[in-house]
Amino acid sequence: MATPLEKAHKDPESMKARILAVACRIFGEYGFHGTTTRMIAQEVGIDISTLHYHWGEKKDLYEAVILDINKDLGQKLIDVEKIIHGLPLSERMAIAIDTMTDYFFARPEISNIMLFRYIAKTRDNVDLRVPEFTADIARSMGLTRNSPHHTPPRAMLEVLAVMNAIHNFISGENFFRPMVNLEREEYIKTVKETLKFVLIPAFVQREGET
Amino acid sequence: MATPLEKAHKDPESMKARILAVACRIFGEYGFHGTTTRMIAQEVGIDISTLHYHWGEKKDLYEAVILDINKDLGQKLIDVEKIIHGLPLSERMAIAIDTMTDYFFARPEISNIMLFRYIAKTRDNVDLRVPEFTADIARSMGLTRNSPHHTPPRAMLEVLAVMNAIHNFISGENFFRPMVNLEREEYIKTVKETLKFVLIPAFVQREGET
DNA sequence: TATTCTTTCCATCATTTGATGGAAGCAAAC
DNA sequence: GTTTGCTTCCATCAAATGATGGAAAGAATA
Numbered sequence: 001m002a003t004p005l006e007k008a009h010k011d012p013e014s015m016k017a018r019i020l021a022v023a024c025r026i027f028g029e030y031g032f033h034g035t036t037t038r039m040i041a042q043e044v045g046i047d048i049s050t051l052h053y054h055w056g057e058k059k060d061l062y063e064a065v066i067l068d069i070n071k072d073l074g075q076k077l078i079d080v081e082k083i084i085h086g087l088p089l090s091e092r093m094a095i096a097i098d099t100m101t102d103y104f105f106a107r108p109e110i111s112n113i114m115l116f117r118y119i120a121k122t123r124d125n126v127d128l129r130v131p132e133f134t135a136d137i138a139r140s141m142g143l144t145r146n147s148p149h150h151t152p153p154r155a156m157l158e159v160l161a162v163m164n165a166i167h168n169f170i171s172g173e174n175f176f177r178p179m180v181n182l183e184r185e186e187y188i189k190t191v192k193e194t195l196k197f198v199l200i201p202a203f204v205q206r207e208g209e210t
Numbered sequence: 211m212a213t214p215l216e217k218a219h220k221d222p223e224s225m226k227a228r229i230l231a232v233a234c235r236i237f238g239e240y241g242f243h244g245t246t247t248r249m250i251a252q253e254v255g256i257d258i259s260t261l262h263y264h265w266g267e268k269k270d271l272y273e274a275v276i277l278d279i280n281k282d283l284g285q286k287l288i289d290v291e292k293i294i295h296g297l298p299l300s301e302r303m304a305i306a307i308d309t310m311t312d313y314f315f316a317r318p319e320i321s322n323i324m325l326f327r328y329i330a331k332t333r334d335n336v337d338l339r340v341p342e343f344t345a346d347i348a349r350s351m352g353l354t355r356n357s358p359h360h361t362p363p364r365a366m367l368e369v370l371a372v373m374n375a376i377h378n379f380i381s382g383e384n385f386f387r388p389m390v391n392l393e394r395e396e397y398i399k400t401v402k403e404t405l406k407f408v409l410i411p412a413f414v415q416r417e418g419e420t
Numbered sequence: 421t422a423t424t425c426t427t428t429c430c431a432t433c434a435t436t437t438g439a440t441g442g443a444a445g446c447a448a449a450c
Numbered sequence: 451g452t453t454t455g456c457t458t459c460c461a462t463c464a465a466a467t468g469a470t471g472g473a474a475a476g477a478a479t480a
Contacts, residue, residue, distance in 0.1 A: 015457080029331050033244035036437060047459045052439065054457095115329050118382040119322050121239050131389045153390035153397075157379070157404040160386060164378040165371055172328035176370060179341045180363035187363075194367040201412040225427080246467060257429045262469065264427090 016054045019044055023055075024065045028109030031116045032062055066117075069110050070129045076103055077133060081140050089142065090204045097166065097195050104170040105188055111170040118164075134159045141203070162199050169195070226264045229254055233265075234275045238319030241326050242272055276327075279320050280339045286313055287343060291350050299352065300414045307376065307405050314380040315398055321380040328374075344369045351413070372409050379405070 011017060022043045026035050037058050041048045055061040080099050084092040104111045117128055135151040138144050143155035169176065169191040177187045221227060232253045236245050247268050251258045265271040290309050294302040314321045327338055345361040348354050353365035379386065379401040387397045 031241055031243065031330055033241060034330060037439085038437075048438080049440075049460085050458055058438065112329055115325065118378070118385045119325050120241055120244060121384070130385070134389065153392050153400050154404060156390045157386070157400055158408060160378070160382075161375055161404055161408045164382070165375060168328070168370070168374040168378070169367070172370075172374070174331070175328045175340070176367070179344065180366045182363050190363055190367055194364060194371055197416075198368060198371045198409065198412045201415050202408045202410070205411050205415075206407075247469085248467075258468080259430085259470075260428055268468065 015044075015046070015050070019046075019051055019054055019061070020064060020068060023061050024068065024109045024113070027062060027065055028112030028116075031120060037061075065113065066128060069113060072107075073110060074129065074133065076100075077136065081136075084140075089207050090200055092141070093162075093200045093203060094196055097162075097199065098192055100163075101166055101170070101188070101192050101195065104166060108170050108173070111167040115164075115167050115171050134163070137163070142207075158203075165195055165199060225254075225256070225260070229256075229261055229264055229271070230274060230278060233271050234278065234319045234323070237272060237275055238322030238326075241330060247271075275323065276338060279323060282317075283320060284339065284343065286310075287346065291346075294350075299417050300410055302351070303372075303410045303413060304406055307372075307409065308402055310373075311376055311380070311398070311402050311405065314376060318380050318383070321377040325374075325377050325381050344373070347373070352417075368413075375405055375409060 019040065023035075023040050026040050026043060029035075030039070037048050037051055040061075041051045044051070051061070055064060080096055083099070084095050087095070114128060114130070134156050135144075137159045138151050138155040139148070141159065143158060144151050146152075173184075173187065177184070180187070180190070182190060229250065233245075233250050236250050236253060239245075240249070247258050247261055250271075251261045254261070261271070265274060290306055293309070294305050297305070324338060324340070344366050345354075347369045348361050348365040349358075351369065353368060354361050356362075383394075383397065387394070390397070390400070392400060
């Protein structure tokens with residue numbers, strides 16, 4: 001049997017896990033400063049003291065959310081890499097965009113928190129593992145052919161351009177969807193089409209030139 | 211002579227204008243909730259009461275910032291449109307990307323506040339004129355050829371993809387630049403190259419197909 | 421100079437918010 | 451049944467924060 005701590009971490013019914021899930025959503029919606037511990041506690045249906053009992057102070061809970069996202073997203077990227085491995089570039093990108101878009105639409109808090117972290121000033125120590133993930137994806141996309149153990153700035157930025165394009169449409173849904181007046185399903189479908197249209201040709205074209 | 215209000219609005223030395231400029235920067239750095247009126251007042255070097263005297267409550271000041279951005283950005287888009295009018299698509303996009311990237315790097319608060327507005331929940335009435343701007347750009351890019359008086363969702367999302375790609379690299383500079391370990395000038399240069407590389411081919415390719 | 425109007429600051433409030441101590445509840449072990 | 455340890459909640463605190471009233475300072479005008 002696992003230790004109580006591990007159990008609490010794994011059992012989604014445990015109070016600790018329930019708090020973490022709600023915290024992830026609320027932090028994603030309102031950002032760190034826009035979120036109050038009372039908002040989270042109320043959403044879970046508990047007292048603030050119970051929240052502090054399980055997770056300590058607000059910043060600790062936020063860091064736990066970051067770590068949770070790192071774990072989940074890291075695993076997802078590994079899964080996708082396995083699926084697309086060996087396929088031609090245009091297919092790899094199409095599948096990756098479709099899959100990751102579905103994933104983020106299902107867990108929009110992840111896109112929200114990542115974008116918040118990019119643009120807002122904070123003083124955290126624990127951090128998103130974006131540098132590692134970005135380098136991994138660059139390798140997976142074949143952008144590091146000339147320097148397998150180092151990721152050139154240009155390759156990093158290209159990957160970030162792709163990833164962030166996805167995040168924007170997920171996090172911006174509340175703002176963009178009324179603009180284009182589409183139902184959710186239709187919005188998701190159009191977002192995927194647009195992303196694939198805009199992002200894939202550049203890379204395919206360059207690959208053909210070598 | 212202009213009214214005192216207009217004067218205060220135009221004279222960048224006036225207290226009201228100074229507060230607005232600082233507010234724009236601080237709101238951009240920390241978001242609405244992450245910003246306190248005391249932070250703004252301290253940065254300007256005045257008492258909070260003076261701030262409230264000129265701009266009323268915090269939300270009013272924030273709305274003034276939004277209106278200011280709308281005005282400035284709207285004018286910039288008109289200027290760019292004049293410059294690129296008539297040129298071939300690939301050149302139009304290259305110049306627009308270069309120009310707008312320089313513009314946002316010079317005023318990163320604009321990118322910050324726009325991205326904040328996309329992802330964070332608020333209950334504002336006054337709003338960014340993103341829908342209008344987006345439709346204008348779509349028209350300028352020739353994406354509404356088949357329906358000149360209506361902007362199809364797909365065209366809107368394509369424009370948003372381009373605009374947001376720029377915003378991401380400006381607002382994310384503090385996060386991304388250490389990742390790629392570049393000096394500021396080099397970062398800006400690489401960002402422009404990357405944006406043009408990723409964003410232009412898709413549109414040029416489609417235009418060639420018609 | 422005296423008067424009036426504008427601008428700025430000091431002192432202070434009420435509310436919100438992060439955080440804690442201690443009592444009460446509850447289940448498992450003895 | 452009693453004890454022990456874990457969990458939850460109530461009451462409360464201290465600090466941060468948005469906001470205001472009124473006095474003081476300054477500028478413009480008669």
